Amino acid sequence: MNVKTEKISKPRKNALVMFIHKMGSPPWFYNFTGKFIPWFWAIFIVLAAWGLYLGLVKAPADYLQGESFRILYLHVPAAWMSLLIYSMMAVMSFIALVWRIRIVEILAMTSAPIGAAFTIVTLTAGSLWGRPTWGTYWVWDARLTSELVLLFLYLGVIGLYNSIDEPRKAARAACLLAMVGAVNLPIIHYSVKWWNTLHQGSSISLTGGSSIDPSMLWPLLIMAVATKFYYGANLLTRARVKLLEQDIRKAWVREVLKEKNG
Amino acid sequence: MNAEAVNGSLSRAFFALLRRDLLLAFRRRTELLFPVIFLLVVVSLFPLGIGPGPQLLARIAPGVIWIAALLATVISLDALFRSDFEDGTMEQFVISGHPLTLIALAKILAHWLVAGLPIVLMSPLLALWMNLPTESLGVMILTLAIGTPILSLIGSIGVGLTISLKRGGQLLSLLVFPLYVPILIIATAAVMAASDSLPYTQFLGLLTAGLITSVTLAPFAAAAALKISLS
Numbered sequence: 001m002n003v004k005t006e007k008i009s010k011p012r013k014n015a016l017v018m019f020i021h022k023m024g025s026p027p028w029f030y031n032f033t034g035k036f037i038p039w040f041w042a043i044f045i046v047l048a049a050w051g052l053y054l055g056l057v058k059a060p061a062d063y064l065q066g067e068s069f070r071i072l073y074l075h076v077p078a079a080w081m082s083l084l085i086y087s088m089m090a091v092m093s094f095i096a097l098v099w100r101i102r103i104v105e106i107l108a109m110t111s112a113p114i115g116a117a118f119t120i121v122t123l124t125a126g127s128l129w130g131r132p133t134w135g136t137y138w139v140w141d142a143r144l145t146s147e148l149v150l151l152f153l154y155l156g157v158i159g160l161y162n163s164i165d166e167p168r169k170a171a172r173a174a175c176l177l178a179m180v181g182a183v184n185l186p187i188i189h190y191s192v193k194w195w196n197t198l199h200q201g202s203s204i205s206l207t208g209g210s211s212i213d214p215s216m217l218w219p220l221l222i223m224a225v226a227t228k229f230y231y232g233a234n235l236l237t238r239a240r241v242k243l244l245e246q247d248i249r250k251a252w253v254r255e256v257l258k259e260k261n262g
Numbered sequence: 263m264n265a266e267a268v269n270g271s272l273s274r275a276f277f278a279l280l281r282r283d284l285l286l287a288f289r290r291r292t293e294l295l296f297p298v299i300f301l302l303v304v305v306s307l308f309p310l311g312i313g314p315g316p317q318l319l320a321r322i323a324p325g326v327i328w329i330a331a332l333l334a335t336v337i338s339l340d341a342l343f344r345s346d347f348e349d350g351t352m353e354q355f356v357i358s359g360h361p362l363t364l365i366a367l368a369k370i371l372a373h374w375l376v377a378g379l380p381i382v383l384m385s386p387l388l389a390l391w392m393n394l395p396t397e398s399l400g401v402m403i404l405t406l407a408i409g410t411p412i413l414s415l416i417g418s419i420g421v422g423l424t425i426s427l428k429r430g431g432q433l434l435s436l437l438v439f440p441l442y443v444p445i446l447i448i449a450t451a452a453v454m455a456a457s458d459s460l461p462y463t464q465f466l467g468l469l470t471a472g473l474i475t476s477v478t479l480a481p482f483a484a485a486a487a488l489k490i491s492l493s
Binding site for chain 1: 444491
């Protein structure tokens with residue numbers, strides 16, 4: 001008894017738990033994230049402009065690949081993001097399924113189209129880079145192939161989510177699929193990698209990694225950070241819209257809309 | 263109820279369900295044949311489309327037979343939970359108190375016996391058509407015997423997720439084919455290695471590891487998927 005009353009009387013004892021609880025409430029989440037989104041967009045634009053300037057203009061041309069290596073500044077951060085977002089989505093799916101937090105469901109599901117977009121950027125940039133380097137737009141290279149399978153996994157999650165009418169059921173089903181995909185992803189990755197070495201194709205790998213010049217590396221790192229802010233901004237923007245859509249009949253949404261319309 | 267009684271009733275439920283599903287399948291014999299006929303038709307299209315050159319056919323045989331097996335499995339998967347879901351039997355399973363995982367496992371096993379095993383049994387004929395070297399025929403049959411249960415197991419998760427949709431079949435193929443990629447790679451690699459008289463046991467080992475992993479994990483995921491679809 002004593003312990004219980006003590007806990008209730010000191011609700012601010014654990015600020016982090018309180019914060020997480022608050023974030024679970026749609027109006028609070030809506031207002032709180034609303035403050036961050038413009039900053040995320042701004043930081044993304046500044047960093048991306050800076051990184052692209054350094055990468056596309058300042059960095060010296062590669063002695064082997066010439067100017068075409070600059071595609072790397074788009075390709076590599078996008079590839080990193082495509083994997084990062086899938087793992088984020090899987091972790092959020094796990095949280096959503098175990099604790100049934102609606103906002104986490106929404107965040108997991110709104111991650112999927114962003115991740116799929118990054119995967120498409122990776123594939124497109126990769127094949128454009130392949131044309132001058134390998135002499136062809138598409139090679140069944142291990143990385144391109146596993147990226148393609150990753151795109152299919154994303155499309156499966158998006159497809160399932162959009163096929164089921166009831167939003168929460170749809171989210172739970174797609175979350176489970178995302179987790180199954182996450183378990184399979186390493187297996188797919190390694191089997192494809194190994195399949196590639198088995199069928200000796202023309203596989204020239206991208207990694208000259210360790211000997212990359214700092215003037216070439218910095219723009220890449222800046223772009224990597226910029227894409228993270230893009231993900232954050234895009235994710236939160238989408239999640240807020242989704243929340244408004246789902247809660248359209250609730251009082252807090254009406255208040256928000258009233259404020260917006262003056 | 264003591265532990266022994268529970269165990270007894272669990273295995274009774276498992277075998278009763280297995281028996282029922284097999285009986286139901288054999289009462290609809292024509293439907294039983296569809297996946298097999300589908301398999302035969304798909305494989306026969308390849309020589310027609312590519313040309314009957316025996317060497318070329320032998321080279322692509324493992325891939326063609328395995329891809330046809332994947333397609334035939336996905337075609338038959340929809341029947342896995344469909345009728346039970348539509349007539350409300352699945353709900354009765356859930357409230358019966360037996361773990362849904364066990365029920366899913368029994369149904370998956372029944373599905374494999376009805377749809378997977380015929381593929382394995384048909385493979386010598388397919389291998390003959392595709393001019394597969396006789397020394398790799400044994401390996402082909404083995405990979406199918408180990409691999410098709412994995413297809414049913416992984417597929418059951420996809421079926422569980424799409425069962426509440428009216429037209430889940432097309433979506434199902436999008437969901438499960440990417441998950442089948444490793445099996446396809448490993449199984450065809452084993453057959454190709456055998457054709458080139460290279461060692462292939464490591465591939466069979468990997469495939470068996472996949473079977474053990476999916477037997478342990480997939481029924482749980484399928485049960486969770488069914489619960490979501492029923493909610």
